[in-house]
Amino acid sequence: MTRLAIYGAGAFGTALAVTYARAGHDVTLWTRERAPEIATSREAPRLPGVTLPEAVAVTDDPGIAADIALLAVPTQSLGDLLDRLRPDAPRLVSCAKGIDMGSGLGPATLVSRACPDATVAQLTGPSFAVDIAAGLPTALTLACADDAEGEALQSALSTPFLRLYRTTDVIGAELGGALKNVIAIAAGAVIGAGLGDSARAALIARGFAEMRRVARAAGAREETLTGLSGLGDLVLTCGSEKSRNFRYGAALATGAAIDPEMTVEGLHTARGIAADATLDTPIADAVAALADGRLDFAAVLDTLLARPLKAE
Structure with a gap:
């Protein structure tokens, strides 16, 4: 015992x-x-x-x-x-x-x-x-x-x-748990805005690529992000209204009331990541801009869809 x-x-x-x-x-x-x-x-x-x-x-x-x-x-x-x-x-x-x-x-x-x-x-x-x-x-x-x-x-x-x-890989595990919440906010916003499951799937895939870029820059092992602490948690939080971060994102997109006592760790993480100009993090940047009222959802969507076409 x-x-x-x-x-x-x-x-x-x-x-x-x-x-x-x-x-x-x-x-x-x-x-x-x-x-x-x-x-x-x-x-x-x-x-x-x-x-x-x-x-x-x-x-x-x-x-x-x-x-x-x-x-x-x-x-x-x-x-x-x-x-x-x-x-x-x-x-x-x-x-x-x-x-x-x-x-x-x-x-x-x-x-x-x-x-x-x-x-x-x-x-x-x-x-x-x-x-x-x-x-x-x-x-x-x-x-x-x-x-x-x-x-x-x-x-x-x-x-x-x-x-x-x-x-x-402690750094990789820490980052997987932190970054997936940012993507979950974005996924909630996508569903809240009525953009559909196909858009959510694309968001998750591109979000996972963003997570791996941040992890690599921090010296974590990218393969750690493919495990439970990264991809596993990403799938869970982006696909269920049980996730506080997902519900927060949906509320941002619809203008619904947000419980001020609800813990939304992804918001703090998005702001921290977005503040680092050396990182290529369009989804974290968009979440921070949306949450802070610098852009509305339509403007955020236009910004993401206007990014240059490139190889995957």
């Missing part, structure tokens, strides 16, 4: 707590608010309809002694979390997706900078929290620069229904 501390009682953190408690691990779920209420009711505020197993301890005390700490907070909140506490575990696993706007770093790299003495890994890939909590088969990427440590984490964190594949 492994002692697991899960920091963050959002949908994904809650789903992991449920899954690992069912697998027999000693699980403590940390939340910064409403801990006594959640501990008593066993109801998950961010994952309606899911009941926390009695084996999951819930606390607002960050001082949790554990073998592995999983950091399941949004990327833009991760730096603040690390500033306020240091997880008491020798192995730290980031479960966030995106690029930290303050530092320009991916989540695992951010954790490594803050906790240099710990083994740090990145957990990412195609997954909806509701599916994990329901015990549906899910496969994810676990990226750790130290392959022996990665293998140990892979063994500890895999369950009969949650299968982990490992890689040592």
Whole structure:
């Protein structure tokens, strides 16, 4: 039995707590608010309809002694979390997706900078929290620069229904999880605007090419992007309204109201990527322009369709 501390009682953190408690691990779920209420009711505020197993301890005390700490907070909140506490575990696993706007770093790299003495890994890939909590088969990427440590984490964190594949390419795994959200916003906009499934398929294909260009420029291995952390997650988030980024893109195209509390990591990533003039990222540029009101959807579409014809 492994002692697991899960920091963050959002949908994904809650789903992991449920899954690992069912697998027999000693699980403590940390939340910064409403801990006594959640501990008593066993109801998950961010994952309606899911009941926390009695084996999951819930606390607002960050001082949790554990073998592995999983950091399941949004990327833009991760730096603040690390500033306020240091997880008491020798192995730290980031479960966030995106690029930290303050530092320009991916989540695992951010954790490594803050906790240099710990083994740090990145957990990412195609997954909806509701599916994990329901015990549906899910496969994810676990990226750790130290392959022996990665293998140990892979063994500890895999369950009969949650299968982990490992890689040592942490940068590639971070970028796959971040960049696919940008493309998911664009895919949502395409469907929201009524452009059809053929246009969405073209967008996904060209978006994947854009993801690989950015990964190559960052020194990642392009083949990492063809795995679960890149292509797998891209397919999931571009094809389902369960994706927050997809729903955000659809709302941008239609003018529908957007929940201000909804986490949309792809927006932060698009702005960060678009700000780098050395990168050829027309889709990220378009998403940032649309979200910031610099172009409307018709103008964005005209800009993309007017790009020069070229070999694929």
